Amino acid sequence: MTQIDPIALFRLSVLGPLISRPLQRGEFQQTLRELAGRTYAIPGSRRTRLSDKTIAGWYYLWRKDGIDALSPRPRRDQGQSKLAAGIQETILHLKRENPRRSLLQILQALESTGQVSRGTVSRSAIHRLLQRHGLSRPAGAASEPEEKRSFVAACAGAIWYGDVMHGPQISLHGKRRKVYLVSLMDDASRLITHSAFCLGETALDIEGVLKQALLKRGVPYKLVVDNGAAYRSGSLQGICARLGVVLLYCRPYTPESKGKIERWHRTFRAQFLSELDLRRIRDLDDLNARLWAWLEQVYHQRPHGGLEGLTPLLRYQQDLPRVRSLGPQAAQLDALFYHRETRRVRKDGTVSYLGQFFEVAYALAGKTVILVVDAHAGRVVAVESAAGEDLGRATPLEREANAHRQRHQPNSTDTAVADANDRTSLVEIAHQQYYGEEKA
The missing domain is CATH 1.10.10 (Arc Repressor Mutant, subunit A)
Structure with a gap:
């Protein structure tokens, strides 16, 4: 059959x-x-x-x-190329000359030398030609195979891996919402330093998990993550820089770069998701409570084949003296995770953040300021200038209280005197010049 x-x-x-x-x-x-x-x-x-x-x-x-x-139908032109024979030879030569040349670089070389008109050759056509001749990447047949070796970090805390896994759908406020599992794993011990289900896979979600991992398991020396936009956010890069963590990005199409956490995802699907009864899940907190209980009671306590029979927790505890603690930075950890947002102060002395209005010093009206925000709590902590100078606090706008608040008014007498002294009058100037009087 x-x-x-x-x-x-x-x-x-x-x-x-x-x-x-x-x-x-x-x-x-x-x-x-x-x-x-x-x-x-x-x-x-x-x-x-x-x-x-x-x-x-x-x-x-x-x-x-x-x-x-x-069933998928093969292309009718499979194995053929519509490119002219001379163009095909040039493409193959460019690739063999430098196997790391991308499709875009090859296309630019053809267009810049006038061999093809701009827009007449697609990158997919070049890719199919290279693939047919065994020269396409990332297969890498055109160059020597990249050496890959199994390794393990010298001690716990030396290398952490970060990754996101698509999770199930749960009911939240009567609606079905997909959740994402954001996890951080220690290389040497396979310990999950922290993991949480989130409603997204944004930089803010990743930073929230990192913050809890730092509090529980210390500071890693290296953090290896995906190449996605969330991991390349300026806020995450700034946090790692201030903590002295080297942030490393995997090359695209190389999942083996963080194979340990990918393997853990398989274990997680087989042992946690397969046993999870979604009918018992009331909200996201309920789902995370079960996740954390399973991690501490089951996964961290079970002997691991790659740890010579040790459990992840025991292997991690062996290296506790070598794990880098937060130290004095623990007291300032919240501040390390603050975000900075540029805002222009409205004429009424307010700024907006996440749909809410906050009052700042009225002297800042019309000026551009930097809001220091606790993005995880959704509140504005302080106001700074572009140079980092403290410009005071930002308080939630209370319109009803403002109706009874005494407003600062300029001194009317002083204003009148100043206006009289500073007023420029052509009549007075002529009078002074004609009679030789000097302005008092």
């Missing part, structure tokens, strides 16, 4: 609600929208969403030719 293509089986499973029963009028589009709103483990892809047009296209293919039509 011929084996059915796994991708065809996946597509058929997606179509299940559309083909399992006759649909009533208008039900097709409604079901399409529901299917497009779900998340999927798509074979051979890191994406988790499908568009309604894609699902509809699969549906009509299935209606016409059954499950065989759901």
Whole structure:
């Protein structure tokens, strides 16, 4: 019996609600929208969403030719190139000459030398040609294979890994919300220094987990993370710099760079998510409470095959004298995680942050200031100038209290005298010049 293509089986499973029963009028589009709103483990892809047009296209293919039509169709021009023979030779020469040349660099070389007109050759065409000749990257067949060796850090705290895993959907305030598991792992001990389910995978979520890990497990010397925008945020880079942590980024398409935490994700799915009863989960705090209990009672207490039979907790405790503590910085840890936001003070002496208004010194009205904010608590801590000078506090705006507050008014008498002395009058100037009087 011929084996059915796994991708065809996946597509058929997606179509299940559309083909399992006759649909009533208008039900097709409604079901399409529901299917497009779900998340999927798509074979051979890191994406988790499908568009309604894609699902509809699969549906009509299935209606016409059954499950065989759901198998991926090879390109008709596979193994061929529409590029001119001379252009093909130039592309292959450029790649062999320097195997690290990217598709964009090759394309720029062709366009800058006038061999092709701008916009007439696509990078995908170049990629297919290189792939057919075994020269495409990241496969790396054009150069010597990169040496990769198994290693372990010398001691706990030497290297931490950070990563995000897509989690399940839970019900929050009557709505289904997807959660993300943000985790930090110690290389030498495999200990999870901290982990938490979050509603996103932003820099703020990652910083929140890092802050708790620092409080519980000390300060690492190196932190290895993904290349994503959240990890490249200026706030995270600043935190690591102030703590003396070297922040390292994995090269794209090299998941083996942090294989230990990737392997832990597999363990987590098999041992935690498979046993999790989502019907018992009331909110995000409830889910995290179960996560933390499982980490401390199960994962950290279980002998690990890569630790010569030791548990992650025991292996970590062996190196406690070598773990770098926060020391005096512990008292200033909140300040290390403060963000800075640029704002222009309104005419009424207020600034906005996260949809709320705060009052600052009225003398700052119309000026640009830096708000020092505790992003995790959603509050403004202080106001600074661009040079870091303290400009006072920011307090929540109380409009009702302001209705009864005595406002500062300039001294009217002083103002009148000043105006009289400073006023420029052509008549007075002529009088002074004609009679030789000097202005008092």
